[in-house]
Amino acid sequence: MQIKVLTTPITQVSCNTLIINLFEESTILDKATGMIDKALHGHINTLISEQPDCGKYGEITIIHTWGAIGAKHIMVLGMGKKTELTTDKICALSAIAMRTAQKRHAKSVATMISALDTERYDLQTTTEAIVEGAILGTYQFNYYKTNQPTPDSIEKFIIIENKAEKKAIITKGIQRAEIIGESVNLARDLVNHPAIYMTPTQMALHAQEIAEQNNLEILILEKADMEKENMHALLSVAKGSFQPPKMIVLKYIGDASNHHFTAFVGKGVTFDSGGISIKPSLNMNEMKSDMAGGATVLGTMLGIGKLKPKINILGIIPCTENMPSGHAYKPGDVISSMSGKTIEIITTDAEGRLILADAITYAQQLGATQIIDIATLTGACVVALGNIASGLVSNNKDLCSQVLAASVSTGEKMWEMPNFAEYKEQIKSDIADLKNSGGRMAGTITAGLFIAQFVNDIPWVHIDIAGTADSNKNSGYNVKGGTGVGVRTLIQLAQNMGTK
Ligand code: BES
Ligand code: MN
Numbered sequence: 051m052q053i054k055v056l057t058t059p060i061t062q063v064s065c066n067t068l069i070i071n072l073f074e075e076s077t078i079l080d081k082a083t084g085m086i087d088k089a090l091h092g093h094i095n096t097l098i099s100e101q102p103d104c105g106k107y108g109e110i111t112i113i114h115t116w117g118a119i120g121a122k123h124i125m126v127l128g129m130g131k132k133t134e135l136t137t138d139k140i141c142a143l144s145a146i147a148m149r150t151a152q153k154r155h156a157k158s159v160a161t162m163i164s165a166l167d168t169e170r171y172d173l174q175t176t177t178e179a180i181v182e183g184a185i186l187g188t189y190q191f192n193y194y195k196t197n198q199p200t201p202d203s204i205e206k207f208i209i210i211e212n213k214a215e216k217k218a219i220i221t222k223g224i225q226r227a228e229i230i231g232e233s234v235n236l237a238r239d240l241v242n243h244p245a246i247y248m249t250p251t252q253m254a255l256h257a258q259e260i261a262e263q264n265n266l267e268i269l270i271l272e273k274a275d276m277e278k279e280n281m282h283a284l285l286s287v288a289k290g291s292f293q294p295p296k297m298i299v300l301k302y303i304g305d306a307s308n309h310h311f312t313a314f315v316g317k318g319v320t321f322d323s324g325g326i327s328i329k330p331s332l333n334m335n336e337m338k339s340d341m342a343g344g345a346t347v348l349g350t351m352l353g354i355g356k357l358k359p360k361i362n363i364l365g366i367i368p369c370t371e372n373m374p375s376g377h378a379y380k381p382g383d384v385i386s387s388m389s390g391k392t393i394e395i396i397t398t399d400a401e402g403r404l405i406l407a408d409a410i411t412y413a414q415q416l417g418a419t420q421i422i423d424i425a426t427l428t429g430a431c432v433v434a435l436g437n438i439a440s441g442l443v444s445n446n447k448d449l450c451s452q453v454l455a456a457s458v459s460t461g462e463k464m465w466e467m468p469n470f471a472e473y474k475e476q477i478k479s480d481i482a483d484l485k486n487s488g489g490r491m492a493g494t495i496t497a498g499l500f501i502a503q504f505v506n507d508i509p510w511v512h513i514d515i516a517g518t519a520d521s522n523k524n525s526g527y528n529v530k531g532g533t534g535v536g537v538r539t540l541i542q543l544a545q546n547m548g549t550k
């Protein structure tokens with residue numbers, strides 16, 4: 051989709067669909083819409099008076115223009131109440147409108163910002179919301195479809211702005227949104243590919259490509275390297291699989307004068323069968339997305355490589371399958387870890403925290419001075435927060451509020467769980483230093499606190515995306531399948547850190 055800003059008069063823009071933003075309480079049309087209304091002999095005003103719901107949030111009404119203006123169709127997009135508008139809603143509404151246009155086979159769509167550019171948001175932020183919505187909302191995953199008609203896709207998206215001085219700001223907004231959109235959609239692709247293709251080896255190949263195209267340093271640890279580093283927690287999970295594990299390390303230097311490194315660590319379980327503690331077969335197919343945290347880190351590193359914030363970042367992704375076999379690790383085993391801590395395996399299905407433990411130990415060995423990990427870690431998080439918000443566990447108020455602040459500005463909802471020391475009782479083992487399951491109660495917190503045992507007194511935030519990494523329906527800027535959740539927040543966080 052080619053995206054550009056034009057100063058063409060609104061009635062002359064030639065396109066298939068022209069989007070008009072209408073607020074719920076609108077009775078008087080803004081200037082541009084008024085011009086269209088005039089050209090259409092008052093059709094829009096008639097619509098508002100005869101169909102008062104057309105301004106309600108997400109409502110879409112199509113009007114054929116019969117050649118009266120350059121656009122073939124007008125799409126009246128209900129924006130809801132003006133006072134309730136947020137950038138997150140602008141993004142979702144843009145997605146809804148564009149997805150509808152795509153379904154109607156439109157090849158070119160135009161829209162206006164002027165009516166939205168309220169005092170609350172600056173023009174660049176508003177532009178970004180519209181363009182991100184357009185890119186994220188029209189995402190399609192067609193790799194495995196054969197003999198299908200060419201999928202519908204919008205080729206041209208035009209933002210109309212008649213004030214020439216605003217063009218530069220809008221162009222800047224488009225550029226950032228295109229990078230963000232590409233980064234999120236990359237993460238979605240990685241999640242949507244089935245496990246038969248998206249093996250640890252493929253994850254590493256994709257990482258290599260991202261590194262080459264964006265000037266990032268890359269290091270891939272093979273199984274033999276992991277053995278040298280004593281990464282027995284990761285190796286134990288990998289034992290049951292035919293697929294060799296990979297530890298992906300990406301490095302971005304945005305501030306060479308600084309020795310601080312923020313590490314983004316993403317869980318890369320390319321298929322989680324549960325291992326010997328095998329999962330029920332119902333919905334087990336969904337466990338191809340258990341590498342979503344890793345996909346988020348890869349998408350984030352792509353965006354960071356292009357946006358170049360003034361900060362140093364490590365992207366670390368431990369990748370493996372979790373499979374049952376004669377070689378698999380077993381419930382009751384006691385395993386070691388890179389940190390030296392021993393772990394009693396209560397269930398082989400609590401594998402994510404094991405591979406993250408070694409990845410976090412390794413991150414610190416590589417010089418990380420603060421860590422954010424992101425993982426589809428616990429079913430308990432889905433129970434607690436549903437698919438609306440991701441759950442946080444942290445050891446540091448300051449870093450946690452930075453993550454939360456970034457999430458508020460992107461609209462990716464996150465919520466911090468309590469981390470009272472009492473919860474740690476649940477992961478004490480009788481025969482080892484720790485056990486890998488604290489039972490059903492407070493499962494998200496005890497999983498987080500397990501990971502915390504491998505963090506050596508540096509700021510750390512854990513993001514549990516078990517409920518948010520996948521969507522079971524099209525909704526706002528999410529389409530069914532992988533959501534790429536976390537990419538926008540982590541990029542925002544990196545940029546915030548880079549301007550401090
Ligand atoms: N990958 C799963 C968590 C998960 C569940 C992600 C549902 C997405 C949707 C994780 O490895 C897991 O199996 N966790 C167990 C831990 C338990 C055995 C302590 C869980 O949540 O049931
Ligand atoms: Mn599991």
Ligand code: ZN
Pocket residue numbers: 319322340399401402426427
């Ligand atoms: Zn898992």
